[in-house]
Amino acid sequence: MLKRLKRLFIYTEPEHKSEEFRFPEDPSESSKWGQFAGYEKKSRDEEKNNTNNDEEQAVSNIINTIKKSSQSFDYKEYQANQTNVYNKLSSILKTSQESSSYGENQSEKNDKNNKQENSDNYKSEPEDENSSIRILRPKRIEELVKNKNINKDSKIKRADEDGREHKNSVNIENNKKETENIRTIDITSDFKICESNEDNKDAKNSKNNKEDSNTGEKKNGGDAKNETDKNKKGIKLKYVSKSLDENIGFLESFYNIPVNKDLIIKKFNIAKRIPACLVYVDGMIDKLIVTQFALPQLMDEHAFRHYDFECDCPLDYIEKNVLTIHQMCRMNSYEEINPQIVSGLAVLFIDGCDECLVMESRGFERRGIAPPATETVINGPQEGFTETLRTNITQVRRIVKSENLITEFEFISKKNNFLCAIMYMEGIANPRIVEEVKRRVKNLDVDYISGSGMLEQLIEDKPYMIFPQIVSTERPDRAASFLMEGKVIIICEGTPFALAMPIVFFDLFHTSEESNLRWQYATFLRIIRLMGLLLATFLPGMYTALILFHQEMIPTSLLSSIVATRVNVPFPTLVEILLMEFSFELIREGGIRVPGVTGNTLGIIGALILGQAAVEAGLVSPILIIIVAVSGLGSFSIPNYSLSLAIRIIRISFIIFGQIAGFFGISVAFTILCAFALSMKSFGVPFFSPVAPATRSNADKVVRAPYYEHVWRPDWLNTQDERRMGDKARGWKPDIGGAQR
Secondary structure, three states: OHHHHHHHHOOOOOOOHHHOOOOOOOOOOOOOOOOOHHHHHHHHHHHHHHHHHHHHHHHHHHHHHHHHHHHOOOHHHHHHHHHHHHHHHHHHHHHOOOOOOOHHHHHHHHHHHHHHOOOOOOOOOOOOOOOOOOOOOOOOHHHHHHOOOOOOOOOOOOEEEOOOOOOOOOOOOOOOOOOEEEOOOOOOOOOOOOOEOOOHHHHHHHHHHHHHHHHHOOOEOOEOOOOOEEOOOOEEOOEOOOOHHHHHHHHHHHOOOOOOOOEEEEEEEEOOOEEEEEEEEOOOEOHHHHHHHOHHHHHOOHHHOOOOOOOOOOHHHHHHHHOOOOOEEEEOEHHHHHHHHHOOOEEEEEOOOOOEEEEOOEOOOOOOOOOOOOOOOOOOOOOOOOOOHHHHHHHHHHHOOOOOEEEEEEEOOOOOOOEEEEEEEOOOOOHHHHHHHHHHHHOOOOOOOOOHHHHHHHHOOOOOOOOOOOEEEOOHHHHHHHHHHOOEEEEEOOOOOEEEEOOOHHHHOOOHHHHHOOHHHHHHHHHHHHHHHHHHHHHHHHHHHHHHOOHHHOOHHHHHHHHHHOOOOOOOHHHHHHHHHHHHHHHHHHHHHOOOHHHHHHHHHHHHHHHHHHHHHOOOOHHHHHHHHHHHHHHHOOOOHHHHHHHHHHHHHHHHHHHHHHHHHHHHHHHHHHHHHHOOEEOOEEOEOOOEOOOOOOOEOOOEOOHHHOOEOOHHHOOOOOEOOOOOOOOOOOOOOOOOO
């Protein structure tokens, strides 16, 4: 047994070198990776080399004899010799069983062709009574006749044809192969040999391929960029064709018309002369734009009174003199056109034009601007984002009125053409952060994205981390403040939330209301939130550790009351506290899902009734109800919803570690949590900046300084413009002027 194990781990040289493992030189040799694969392959290679050497030796002999005979070259004598060789060749082929299908008619044709043409090339050897003539029979005699018309200066060819054993030819050992390299030799001045693989089947396939390629390369209306082919659905186009019928056929096949009833293709004549069509999705456009500002102007002859109809394409004239729609652009690639059509834009195709005109015509129903539901404030704007992308961008631009605010659009998913806008401040935002955000968004390969939540999970650094690495906001004023700090904003179509990146841990505690409050009030609210975070995280776990492991740390009076209330409780401490935690989470989730005011009422009343009933039934102790309620209120004080969910999960893990090892277990859990959190990065920025790593003092961490002291932007962003305001932001001296003289 030990010897067998030794063979697995210790290499020993084989007794025979032929049994050594040899890495295949050619990847197409064999798929077998056995121990003796090299030995088997070696024998096959030797046989193959022997057959190849015999064939090459025979061909070289033919070349040498032809070279010797060509030294005293006479054209008349050469023609007579070629005629004799051809007659012998045809007689041998007639006697062969394999060539019997060609018959006597074929040889007569060959004789006629031989008389008409002077330069012929055949495989033969010089006549010798003692030696037999070595002739390698081609696959068909038609191929031999076709290759007769060769000039004196033509190149020598070598064709791959079927090698079959002939009675007067040299025996070839490798009869298993179907084709062999047979070299046809022509006498030229320089005696060059060229190889060409010409088989009858290959020739037919090449002709068919050429015919297909010639038909496929026909240009639609002279457009060289267009690539068309026919399939089961119809025409496939990559670019707009000059033929209107081909464009309509492609759109009908691409959008499954007439099965699909949403796409409308309105055919008409521009100025009653030029065929055209207007393509749009029903219900996605404003019909007044199409019926009042597009079709009437295009069909009016008076609008084209100054147009020269001999021109190829009227797009320039239409764009500058006819249509009054405020936003138009030209496109020629269907990869760009199709997302515009399904997004609610109207597209104009004109016969004879290899471009189309995309017109802004969106007019679908949308929700109006309403107060934000998740980020309510008392002192501040009461407007929130909507599900319309253009409306959300406008709300941000209304606050940040700057020419440096850049908005870039990007389609993300393949199937639903999900559109998002990347916004940043040119001259403030770090270019490396901007490029990193663009890189992650552009390299997504997904079919469907429903909103900003899915996009957040696809572009964050560490998906398995419990803390959020991108902050989402429903308020335009907060998004504007992120932009002015140097962050990047992503606004998605169909969702009322904007994503801001990169972020740090302290951004999750800040609210937009703090900028409108005095610095003392804002600092007080931040301290309250921080205390709520600590209570929600550690209080249930510390209670479990004190009850089970550290009773000596509890005052005697409090310990006696706790013991008295737990006399009738039948469950251990861990089961008791987990039961109440899950009950409280059920009440909170039910209150959120129940619509209207009933949800809030259900949460409050349900918690009171359930807690009171549990105490009276003796299932839990009254002190535990207080512990769970305080920890729940602490989680409510966290302004970020994602961070609140993370704290609720961490709280349960601390309870389990406290049950296992008391305060020591909680310390271990906290150390593990800090190790993971400190290793996190948001687009290259450490998650706990500016504390770890420590950077220049920032006046907006936990304690908020007066607003005029916020001179510098966050240094961990490495912005291009680090100053937020001047050294003397107020610019006026206090205690001067006013009512005093």
